[in-house]
Amino acid sequence: MIGGKDKSSIIQMFHVHKHYGSKKALIDITLNVSKNDFLFISGPSGAGKSTLLKLLYLGEPVSEGQVLVDGMNLSRISRKRIPPLRRKFGIIFQDYKLISTKTVFDNVALVLEASGKKKKFIEKKVKSVLRTVGIEQRINALPPSLSGGEQQRVAVARAVVGSPKIILADEPTGSLDSDSADIILNLLKGFHTHGGTVIVATHDKELIRKSGERILYLKQGRLLGPTPI
Amino acid sequence: MATYYHRAIQDIKDNGFLSATTIITIALSILIVSAFALFFTNANDIMNYWGKGVRIMAYLKPDTSQKNFPDIKREIQGIYGVQDVNFISKEEAFKRLKEQMKRQSSILMNLNENPLPDAFEIRMTASSQGGEKVEEIATKIESLPSIEDVEYGQKWLERFTNIFDLFRLAGYAMGGIFFMAAVFIVANTIRLVIYTRREEIEIMRLVGASEKFIKSPFYIEGIIQGTLGGIIGIAALFITFKLISSSVEHSFKYELLNIRFLSPEFYCGIILCSMFVGWLGCYISLKQFLKA
Numbered sequence: 001m002i003g004g005k006d007k008s009s010i011i012q013m014f015h016v017h018k019h020y021g022s023k024k025a026l027i028d029i030t031l032n033v034s035k036n037d038f039l040f041i042s043g044p045s046g047a048g049k050s051t052l053l054k055l056l057y058l059g060e061p062v063s064e065g066q067v068l069v070d071g072m073n074l075s076r077i078s079r080k081r082i083p084p085l086r087r088k089f090g091i092i093f094q095d096y097k098l099i100s101t102k103t104v105f106d107n108v109a110l111v112l113e114a115s116g117k118k119k120k121f122i123e124k125k126v127k128s129v130l131r132t133v134g135i136e137q138r139i140n141a142l143p144p145s146l147s148g149g150e151q152q153r154v155a156v157a158r159a160v161v162g163s164p165k166i167i168l169a170d171e172p173t174g175s176l177d178s179d180s181a182d183i184i185l186n187l188l189k190g191f192h193t194h195g196g197t198v199i200v201a202t203h204d205k206e207l208i209r210k211s212g213e214r215i216l217y218l219k220q221g222r223l224l225g226p227t228p229i
Numbered sequence: 230m231a232t233y234y235h236r237a238i239q240d241i242k243d244n245g246f247l248s249a250t251t252i253i254t255i256a257l258s259i260l261i262v263s264a265f266a267l268f269f270t271n272a273n274d275i276m277n278y279w280g281k282g283v284r285i286m287a288y289l290k291p292d293t294s295q296k297n298f299p300d301i302k303r304e305i306q307g308i309y310g311v312q313d314v315n316f317i318s319k320e321e322a323f324k325r326l327k328e329q330m331k332r333q334s335s336i337l338m339n340l341n342e343n344p345l346p347d348a349f350e351i352r353m354t355a356s357s358q359g360g361e362k363v364e365e366i367a368t369k370i371e372s373l374p375s376i377e378d379v380e381y382g383q384k385w386l387e388r389f390t391n392i393f394d395l396f397r398l399a400g401y402a403m404g405g406i407f408f409m410a411a412v413f414i415v416a417n418t419i420r421l422v423i424y425t426r427r428e429e430i431e432i433m434r435l436v437g438a439s440e441k442f443i444k445s446p447f448y449i450e451g452i453i454q455g456t457l458g459g460i461i462g463i464a465a466l467f468i469t470f471k472l473i474s475s476s477v478e479h480s481f482k483y484e485l486l487n488i489r490f491l492s493p494e495f496y497c498g499i500i501l502c503s504m505f506v507g508w509l510g511c512y513i514s515l516k517q518f519l520k521a
Binding site: 019057059079083084085086089091098099100101102110111112114115158162171186 | 256435437
C-alpha cells in the first residue's frame with residue numbers, strides 16, 4: 001500500500017528524504033504499512049533498502065519528512081524514548097550481529113534482560129523460542145562455532161523473543177543456502193501468522209517468489225511501487 | 230541490579246590485565262596520599278605535644294632591685310593563663326649553664342663576672358598552651374617595666390610550623406595530582422573496555438537496551454575497582470606502618486608519645502574517596518564515548 005491511509009497503520013512515512021552530505025539515499029518516500037502486513041522491499045544494491053529500514057528504528061535520523069511508528073512521531077522523539085521504540089521491533093541483519101563472546105542463550109536473553117524481565121521468565125521464554133527455531137541443542141554454543149544458517153536462526157530467535165510488533169529483516173538470507181533460506185522464511189511467516197508485521201529488505205528474487213507476499217520496489221532512492229518479479 | 234552486578238564482575242574478569250592495572254594504580258595513589266595524611270596526623274600530634282612543653286623565660290633588667298622580685302612574681306602570676314612562676318637567680322642560672330657546658334667549661338672559667346640576668350620561669354595552664362595564647366601571655370609579661378626580654382622557644386616552633394605547612398601544601402598538591410592521575414587511568418581503562426565491547430554495545434542499543442542498562446555495569450565496575458584499590462592502598466599502608474612504627478616509637482619513648490595509625494573514620498573516608506575516583510573515571514569515559 002503506497003501513499004494510502006489506513007486505520008490500522010503501524011508505520012507511516014510522509015515525503016521522507018535521507019541524504020548523506022550531497023548523496024541522496026532516499027527521495028520523497030511516502031509509505032503506509034498496516035498491522036499484520038508482510039512486505040518485501042526489493043531493489044538493487046545501493047537502492048536504499050537498508051537505509052529505509054534504519055529510518056524506522058532510528059538507526060539513522062530522517063533528513064526531511066515524517067515517520068510514524070505505532071503512533072510515535074520519530075522526528076519528535078526524545079533520546080529516552082528510543083529504547084522503547086526499538087523494543088517494538090525485532091531486527092534481523094544479514095551479518096546476524098550476534099555477540100561472539102556470548103552463548104546462544106545469552107544472545108537471545110539479552111533482549112529480555114534489557115526490558116527488565118525476571119530471570120525465570122527469561123530462561124523459560126528463551127528455551128521455548130530456541131526450540132521453535134530448531135536450535136535448542138546449540139544453546140550453550142558460541143556464535144562463531146555455528147553455521148551461517150544456525151546463526152541466522154539465533155538472530156531470528158533474538159528478533160522474536162521480545163514479542164515485538166514488527167520484524168525488520170535486512171537481507172536475512174543474503175549469505176545462506178537455499179534450505180537455510182527456506183527455514184528463515186518459514187520462521188518469518190510463522191511470526192506473521194501470529195499477527196506480527198514483517199518487513200523484509202532483500203534483492204533475493206527467489207525468496208520473494210516463494211513467499212508470494214507483496215513487494216515494493218526501490219530504485220536509486222525512489223519508491224517505484226509494486227513490480228513483477 | 231543483580232544482572233548489572235554480574236555483568237560488571239564478568240567484565241572485570243574478561244579484562245583482567247586492564248582491571249588489575251587500574252586497581253594497582255588506584256592503590257598506589259591511595260597509598261601515597263594516605264602516607265602523607267598519616268605523616269601529618271602524627272606530626273600534628275608531635276607539634277601539639279611540644280607546644281604543651283613550652284615555658285616562658287622572662288629576664289629581668291640588671292638594675293631591678295631584689296626587693297621588687299616578689300611584686301613582679303605576683304604581677305606575672307596575676308596574668309590569665311599563668312600556672313606557676315619560679316624565680317631563677319642569675320647564680321642559679323650560671324650553675325645550670327656550667328652543668329650543661331661541662332665539656333666547654335674553660336670558656337666559662339675565663340669570665341670575670343656572671344653575665345646572666347635574674348629570671349622567672351613561667352609555666353602555663355593546660356588551656357593556655359596553644360601557640361597564640363603563649364604569645365599573648367609573653368607579650369603581657371614583656372610589657373612589665375622590670376622585664377627586659379622574654380623567650381619561649383617561639384622561633385623554632387614557628388620555623389617548624391612553616392616547614393610543616395609547606396609539607397601540608399605539598400601533600401594537598403600531590404593528593405590532587407594523584408587523584409587526577411587515578412581518575413585518568415580509570416577513565417582510560419573503561420574507555421578500552423568500551424572499545425573492546427563496542428560491537429556488543431551497538432547490538433544492545435539495537436535490541437532496545439536503555440542507557441541505564443548499558444552504562445550501569447561500567448559504573449559498578451569503576452566503583453568496584455575504586456573500592457579494591459582503596460582497600461589495597463590502605464592495607465599496604467597499614468602493613469608498612471606496623472613494620473616501621475616500632476622503631477619510630479622507640480625514638481620517641483622518652484617523650485611518652487604514641488605514633489598512631491589513621492582513624493577508622495579517616496580511612497573509611499579515603500576508601501569512599503577511592504570509590505568516587507572509580508565512579509568519576511567511569512563517568513568521564515562514558516560521557517565521551519557512549520553518546521547515544
